Amino acid sequence: MRDPLPQLPGYSLRRAAHATATELGARLATLGLRQVDASVLILIAENADITASALGRQLDIQRANMVPLLKKLEDERLIERQPLDGKSQALLLTAAGRARMEAALGIIHAFEDELLARIPARHREHLLPALNALWR
Amino acid sequence: MRDPLPQLPGYSLRRAAHATATELGARLATLGLRQVDASVLILIAENADITASALGRQLDIQRANMVPLLKKLEDERLIERQPLDGKSQALLLTAAGRARMEAALGIIHAFEDELLARIPARHREHLLPALNALWR
DNA sequence: CGGTATTGTTATGGGCCATAGCTATCTGGA
DNA sequence: TCCAGATAGCTATGGCCCATAACAATACCG
Numbered sequence: 065m066r067d068p069l070p071q072l073p074g075y076s077l078r079r080a081a082h083a084t085a086t087e088l089g090a091r092l093a094t095l096g097l098r099q100v101d102a103s104v105l106i107l108i109a110e111n112a113d114i115t116a117s118a119l120g121r122q123l124d125i126q127r128a129n130m131v132p133l134l135k136k137l138e139d140e141r142l143i144e145r146q147p148l149d150g151k152s153q154a155l156l157l158t159a160a161g162r163a164r165m166e167a168a169l170g171i172i173h174a175f176e177d178e179l180l181a182r183i184p185a186r187h188r189e190h191l192l193p194a195l196n197a198l199w200r
Numbered sequence: 201m202r203d204p205l206p207q208l209p210g211y212s213l214r215r216a217a218h219a220t221a222t223e224l225g226a227r228l229a230t231l232g233l234r235q236v237d238a239s240v241l242i243l244i245a246e247n248a249d250i251t252a253s254a255l256g257r258q259l260d261i262q263r264a265n266m267v268p269l270l271k272k273l274e275d276e277r278l279i280e281r282q283p284l285d286g287k288s289q290a291l292l293l294t295a296a297g298r299a300r301m302e303a304a305l306g307i308i309h310a311f312e313d314e315l316l317a318r319i320p321a322r323h324r325e326h327l328l329p330a331l332n333a334l335w336r
Numbered sequence: 337c338g339g340t341a342t343t344g345t346t347a348t349g350g351g352c353c354a355t356a357g358c359t360a361t362c363t364g365g366a
Numbered sequence: 367t368c369c370a371g372a373t374a375g376c377t378a379t380g381g382c383c384c385a386t387a388a389c390a391a392t393a394c395c396g
Contacts (some may be wrong), residue, residue: 065247065258067243068246069242069259072312073312073328074220074308074311075239075336076331077331078215079215079253080213080332081213081214081216081218083335085214088210097317099214110204113285122201152216167259170201175210177335179210187326188330190327191326191331192212194319194326194327195208195212195215195327197217197318198216198319
């Protein structure tokens with residue numbers, strides 16, 4: 065079959081992202097986490113007392129969509145909220161949250177290693193800077 | 201803010217794909233097309249009389265999800281179906297479909313050029329082979 | 337010829353994201 | 367000090383994309 069699509073970086077980006085997201089998602093699901101959950105836990109771990117709004121800005125997630133996301137993590141006792149003032153709240157990991165985050169980080173790092181291993185050596189180091197040039 | 205996420209290829213892939221999909225989607229929307237519509241039109245143009253099932257296999261779209269997709273394109277008179285036998289149907293572009301496909305291709309190629317231009321020259325040529333190694 | 341595979345289809349649900357709008361609170365400049 | 371505008375958190379809603387299950391009709395193959 066003639067298929068010119070894989071010659072298009074935008075299309076390949078789409079397919080590669082979908083394929084890798086499916087794989088990583090399946091592995092994180094063993095922890096009861098989605099990718100976005102893991103990224104939130106990681107960012108809270110690195111930035112204690114961050115607010116939901118700041119977290120959303122960093123991850124490019126609308127405030128509205130942070131609500132159910134954080135509620136799920138709070139319901140599972142992975143994060144806690146402490147009022148900073150009358151309208152803001154500081155987010156921090158519980159002990160369980162830190163443990164879950166570290167488990168997720170293990171899965172993610174193993175996965176990243178596998179990803180890079182699939183790429184021919186001469187292209188490997190160029191992937192990350194090329195990708196980051198597209199959105200940062 | 202400390203943010204280790206952009207150091208992870210999987211995360212950067214996710215963000216880059218989302219950012220570029222949003223941009224390209226907005227441009228294709230001026231033609232009344234989504235990205236997946238454009239990819240279907242392109243593939244039918246290159247492979248006249250392809251079946252819906254074969255198209256889905258090539259694009260990794262479930263048969264069930266091809267139904268509303270093709271129905272939309274047929275309703276807009278961009279594609280036509282001709283029975284191949286009692287259960288299969290050949291897909292082909294109408295004249296309007298070919299024109300729409302070519303317009304989409306113009307938008308896509310212009311967009312791809314812009315994408316590549318954002319990438320520092322020494323990384324540029326490595327993106328496509330690196331991406332394709334991740335899913336093909 | 338009969339069992340199996342394939343095709344097209346309906347129905348349904350989840351994940352992720354966007355937008356609009358609301359209330360309460362904070363903040364900075366007059 | 368005070369008030370207008372910015373900000374934080376939230377509800378509600380809808381769209382896109384994808385996955386699964388199930389079904390009838392048809393094609394294929396040993």
